[in-house]
Amino acid sequence: DGGITQSPKYLFRKEGQNVTLSCEQNLNHDAMYWYRQDPGQGLRLIYYSQIVNDFQKGDIAEGYSVSREKKESFPLTVTSAQKNPTAFYLCASSITSWNEQFFGPGTRLTVL
Amino acid sequence: GQQLNQSPQSMFIQEGEDVSMNCTSSSIFNTWLWYKQDPGEGPVLLIALYKAGELTSNGRLTAQFGITRKDSFLNISASIPSDVGIYFCAGQPSTTSGTYKYIFGTGTRLKVLA
Numbered sequence: 234d235g236g237i238t239q240s241p242k243y244l245f246r247k248e249g250q251n252v253t254l255s256c257e258q259n260l261n262h263d264a265m266y267w268y269r270q271d272p273g274q275g276l277r278l279i280y281y282s283q284i285v286n287d288f289q290k291g292d293i294a295e296g297y298s299v300s301r302e303k304k305e306s307f308p309l310t311v312t313s314a315q316k317n318p319t320a321f322y323l324c325a326s327s328i329t330s331w332n333e334q335f336f337g338p339g340t341r342l343t344v345l
Numbered sequence: 346g347q348q349l350n351q352s353p354q355s356m357f358i359q360e361g362e363d364v365s366m367n368c369t370s371s372s373i374f375n376t377w378l379w380y381k382q383d384p385g386e387g388p389v390l391l392i393a394l395y396k397a398g399e400l401t402s403n404g405r406l407t408a409q410f411g412i413t414r415k416d417s418f419l420n421i422s423a424s425i426p427s428d429v430g431i432y433f434c435a436g437q438p439s440t441t442s443g444t445y446k447y448i449f450g451t452g453t454r455l456k457v458l459a
Contacts, residue, residue, distance in 0.1 A: 239387075268449075275349070275433065275449035276388075291446070323387055333378050334435075334447060336387035 236260070237337035239324050244342045246318075254309045254340045256324030264330040265307035269293060270321040270339075279322075282307055283330045311342065318344045351434055351450030359458050364421040366453040368434035376437040377417040378447065379408050383430050391432075392419070414439075424457050431455070 237258045246252045264283050268276040278291030282301040296315025301307055311318045321341050325334040351368045376395055380388035392403050394410035401408055405422045434450040
């Protein structure tokens with residue numbers, strides 16, 4: 234089955250700890266994205282990558298970091314510098330950055 | 346970041362009724378996408394629109410790319426209980442900057458009463 238997987242589904246961390254969210258796709262898509270979703274708001278772009286070994290900051294990149302060492306993987310690290318990290322995180326991919334995006338199932342991060 | 350104006354924010358309808366929702370922007374868009382999101386899940390792509398005036402259907406769903414390129418509409422005919430969820434629009438602004446980000450609406454929350 235081709236698709237986008239995110240793990241874990243639920244993640245709990247103590248305040249001040251860094252945490253890494255996984256995103257993998259086997260669709261052979263060049264572009265990958267990380268969004269944050271908060272209640273009552275649209276999706277906000279954290280980071281995106283148009284091609285392997287390259288990525289750019291989105292609208293709310295502060296307190297987050299990413300890497301794109303492999304085409305199929307785009308992990309997101311939520312650092313202790315992120316002031317309000319509790320949210321639903323969505324990963325997406327597209328054939329190229331011009332094309333429609335397909336989303337993974339999401340990871341709900343709760344910082345205690 | 347810029348967001349689209351999506352309306353209505355929520356709607357309660359009776360099973361069997363038709364539903365209409367729309368998104369508007371002050372910017373010209375090259376592409377419009379419509380997604381449905383169930384609680385706790387990722388959005389699922391319903392319809393993609395690429396040309397001004399384009400009308401595309403997917404089962405009981407029909408979406409249109411506005412001729413001004415600043416709006417899009419989604420209609421659901423003969424709603425059923427499983428249509429419940431949040432519907433998002435997303436648009437890709439026309440840009441020469443080389444970045445092709447999508448902008449997302451805030452969603453229309455649909456509840457269907459049996």
